Amino acid sequence: MRFIQRQKKVRQLSAFKQASLCACLTMFAGMAFPMPSYAAGATEIVQQNAKQITGTVVDATGTPIIGANVLQAGTTNGTITDVDGKFELKVPVGAKIIVSYIGYRNQVVTVGTAFDYQIVIKEDTEALEEIVVVGYGTQKKVNLTGSVATLGAEKLANRTSSNVTNMLAGQMPGVTIIQNSGQPGADAGVLRVRGIGTMGDASAMVIVDGVESTMSSVDPNDIENISILKDAAASAIYGVRAANGVILITTKKGAKGRAIVSYDGYVGWQSAARLPKYLDSYNYALLMNEAYQNDGQAAPYDATALQKFKDGSDPDNYANSDWLGALLSENGVFNNHHLSIKGGGEKVTYSVAFGYHDKDGLIPNTNYNKFSARVNLDAKINKRLKLTTGMAVYRSNRTSPAAGISNLIHYAYRETPVTPIQLTNGNWTLFKNEHNSVASARDGGVSKVIGNNFQGNVGMELDIVDGLKLRGIAATTFDLTDNPTHVNTVKYYKAGSDTPVKTTTNSVTEYDTKKIELNLQAYLDYNKTFGKHTVGALLGYSQIYNQYRYLQAYRKNLPNSNTLDQINAGEVTGQTTYGTQTEYALRSVFGRVNYSFDDRYLFEANLRYDGTSRFPKNKRFGAFPSFSVGWRISEEDFFKADWVDNLKLRASWGLLGNQETVDTDGYSTYYPYQNTYEFGYDYSFNGTLYPGISISSVMANQAITWEKTGQWNVGVDAAFFGNRLTLGLDWFHKETRDILLQLPVPYMLGVSAPMQNAGKVRNTGIELQLGHNNKVGDWTYSVGANFSYVSTKILDLKGGDTPGQSVGDPLWTYYGYVCDGIFQSQTEIDNHPKQMTGTPVPGDLKYRDLNGDNVIDSRDRQVLGSYFPKVNFGLNFSVQYKGIDLSALLQGAADVKGMPVAEIRYAFYNGGKVNEMQLDRWTPDNPNATYPRLSMRDSRNRITSSFWVQDASYAKLRNLQVGYTLPAQWTSKFGVSRLRVYSSIDNLFTITGFDGVDPEAGNGSYYPLTKSYSFGLNVTF
Secondary structure, rough: OOOOOOOOOOOOOOOOOHHHHHHHHHHHHHHHOOOHHHHHHHHHHHHOOEEEEEEEEEEOOEEEOOOOEEEOOOOOOEEEOOOOOOOEEEOOOOEEEEEEEEOOEEEEEEOOOEEEEEEEEEEEOOOOOEEEEEEEEEHHHHOOOEEEEEEEEOOOOOOOOOHHHHHHOOOOOOEEEEOOOOOOOOOOOOOEEOOOOOOOOOOEEEEEOOOOOOOOHHHHHHEEEEEEEEOOOHHHHHHOOOOOOOEEEEEEEOOOEEEEEEEEEEEEEEEOOOOOOOOEEEEEHHHHHHHHHHOOOOOOOOOOHHHHHHHHHOOOOOOOOOOHHOOOOOOOOOOEEEEEEEEEOOOOEEHHHEEEEEEEEOOOOEEEEEEEEEEEEEOOOOOOEEEEEEEEEEEEEEEEEEOOHHHHHHHHHHHHOOOOOOOOOEEOEEEEOEEOHHHHHHHEEEEEEEEEEEEEEEEEEHHHHHHHHEEEEEEEEEEEEEEEEEEOOOOOOOOOOOOEEOOOEEEEEEEEEEEEEEEEEEEEEEEEOOEEEEEEEEEEEEEEEEEEEEEEEEEEEOOOOOOOOOHHEEEEEEEEEEEEEEEEEEEEEEEEEEEEEEOEEEEEEEEEEEEEEEOOHHHHHEEEEEEEEEHHHHHOOOOOOEEEEEEHHHHHHHEEEEEEOOOOOOOOOOOOOOOOOEEEOOEEEEEEEOOOOOOEOOOOOOOOEEEEEEEEEEEEEEOOOOOOEEEEEEEEEEEEEEEEEEEEOOOHOOEOEEEEEEEEEEEEEEEEEEEEEEEOOOOEEEEEEEEEEEEEEEEEEEOOOEOOEEOOOOOOOOEOOOOEOOOOOOOHHHHHEEOOOOOOOOOOEOOOOOOOOOOOHHOOOOEEEEOOEEEEEEEEEEEOOEEEEEEEEEEEEOEEOOOOOOOHHHOOHHHHHOOOHHHOOOOOOOOOOOOOOOOOOOOOOOEOOOOOOEEEOOOEEEEEEEEEOOHHHHHHHHHEEEEEEEEEEEOOOOOOOOOOOOOOOOOOOOOOEEEEEEEEEEEEE
16 A cells, blocks of 8 residues: 655645646656655565554554554555554564654554554654744744744645735734735735834845745745744844844745645635725715705706606616726636645655636736746755755736726726716716726726746755854846736717717837846854753855846837737837836845753844945945843743743844835835936037936935844743643834935925935834643644734934924824814804814814914824724634634734725715715704715815724734545545645624725725635645
8 A cells, every 4th residue: 555644734725727737737746756666666575475464553641643654664655544543554574664643753663473553652842842943044942032923834724815925914923914905916915023113114024945035926835934033133133134024934845755746726706895885876966966055056956867866767867877886896706726746865855836826806807817836955965965956936917907906996986876887879988078997997908017036046055063064055036027008099978979078099008127136145053062051153144136127118009909019019209218227235244143051041142244235335334233132931940830831031132224215205215325317308508409317306315324223122932731821922122213214305406305314213012922722532722812012103303303204203194183073053163263274164073273372273283193003913713623624813903093085085075976974964954963064165174184084993804714624544545645625715804993995904095805705625645
């Protein structure tokens, strides 16, 4: 019987979109990794001289072990235990059988004359000590002195997102994920570690298998584990790029043994999680009449018109259009497939994986698909030298309407129900002669973002002497992006006319970007134990070169209407081109020293010395140190509590850096210390046109250097009752100084303000993580909870304070008036301080006089809150009973503000539609209304105030999943060691009091977040 190895970790399910693709990949696996001939021969010889034995595998308590591997040593002859821990195997007398199971020590038994065996396997306490990936190495979790959050592959399994970032929401304390869009391929959330510490780029550094990369470059199914380095002690080893945290992703590697083939796949569909509810045309017309009358004007719709809106008798002139429903009309079908093959022998191990993801959007012509492949090979050349190589490639294609998703959503929020989308003869119409979101989505052309990415690396590990290793990595990344946008010609009409009122001009725009990065690393790593003393040291060097090129071209009026999309077909008149190139380099040396006495007293020091080309020569080098200590109280002789497995105190301080600079428009500036110039500024002199150049819009500053972040951290780690209950608690204090920002300058200067080291921000917070797991009979369950609180405060701006961003304020704020309700009478207005926002009437909003000068003007505004949450929390639960499993993940945020987009919160905004909530508006007959009176032209109720800035706290059921794993004795007959089917729902519900589209997305001006339903399959051969 062929041996089926039990897979160690659960993987994400799949089923290929097209059967042909699945068949080809499976065929490739069979051809590339056939069973070795010597193994087949060995099995044949064994069978000729074998006898049938039976046995039972149990643990130290006598509980049967289900799914344990039972293998004849030196062969592929093996089996797995059934639900009662029993097995049958044909082996010769004298053969050795090896019994293995995850978390237990291997047990070797020699076959004698007996025919039945009782085999007891013991827990491997060494295996239960979790190993954590840290910068340039690994450490035992119990010996960590820094703050590191970790996540295993099982926490990412079978989720329907193609981007890893979104899967981290609610999983780890101190890590905030804010998803602003549900558009396929553009739905990655904003990830922040321990809040926002800068006005510039606050993105965390991402390292994949030791090389800088991005979260989107990794298929979630390929991930073995994720470590997030949160404090300075953990991340200072990365120096100038580590101020905002470091994310370390380790992908799956091969292991010694026969080839294991795994397939994971799912299919499903989406719907919008939350959408605004707008009035139909009849009620819209009623409220518009009221708004006109409130403004002292005649009502635009008479009784006849209202009746036609109500009965739908004349849809071309008295329509009842659902623009948002027509725009979000698709089903959003998606499917995902992942095939992996891993195994190896004594010298070489391998892991090969292929992934395919395809997702349609809710808007027509919206889609994202991605094909990826990853190969990891490890080769042991001799007893001292090991070589590794890794390669990852992907090709993605994100398609969307040429008008732009954000524009279309804004259009649909504004376009009124009384305007027809399409006439009864099929012609498109225009809203206010401006736009038609549905026509633009369906017929207006498409934009594609085609990404081609390759990342490859080769590495070596040389054992110089006992405990001393030399490691090196050489890696390169190529990223090519093609972004063609083809705008179609579309004709728009009015009812009763065959003459277009507007015809759009077709055009083609090509955007091309090319990026290459070379990364070289070499370091010595020393680890040695001398009695109770364990010493570790690291000394390394790294060098990075990055080049980025951008090219843009545009032409319009292509022939053959909308069928030709090649740029060379467009007319030369009006054509434009633009191109640029930037490059930078980073050179660094780094080191680390670890010391542990008796696994009880812990010390670590890190130092990185970085030099970057992005700052002046006299400012480009700097040192970034960190120090941390730990005390494992549970290891002390005086601590006699058998129920405490681990109790550790730790503290750290460190200094980090940030070289990323972002201007006031949100664009990265590579060289803010240098003047840059732009060509194309021709000028006339004496009647002759001469070519010219101009200084760039941003003034240079030769005195700048990187931002610096100092951070203190104090933490406690504990485990109780045989690691069944765990706790982690951290307090941190982080100050970022020399923040790079642009201070206000007079407009007469003629250029934008230069970058200056002018800001200082403080972040303080706490983080808590609790976990419990247990097994009761056939039931196994686990519960985890995490909570984090972070407070951000601006400490200094060098006099560059502006409303909403001043010393003492948090970041990401709303700034406006404090509203005290709605005026009920003219007498109340007369007795109230004068509002300079406009003369109010009964039914208008009433603002507070904050400075007490009896006048309400711009000086009475204040910070109304931040749209970055101070509180984040997560709760996860899983339970297994025999083959049935159930898991759930709840995530939420609190102490956060949000403000719905203007087209949702204001009635008739910019001539647009009305939300259902405005039905409860102020009238003389409804003085206790929620919303102010209606008006078509009055803007005094439409200014930013606490009335519109709402509590955006929420709790979401991020994932609910139920699955069933077929018994191994059923599937093993067909060469399948594990087969699981499951159903999963993402974003099933949201609990919130926020009136906008989604509290997580803030103002709701983006593609709506989605609710996903899927069915999947996990198979291991």
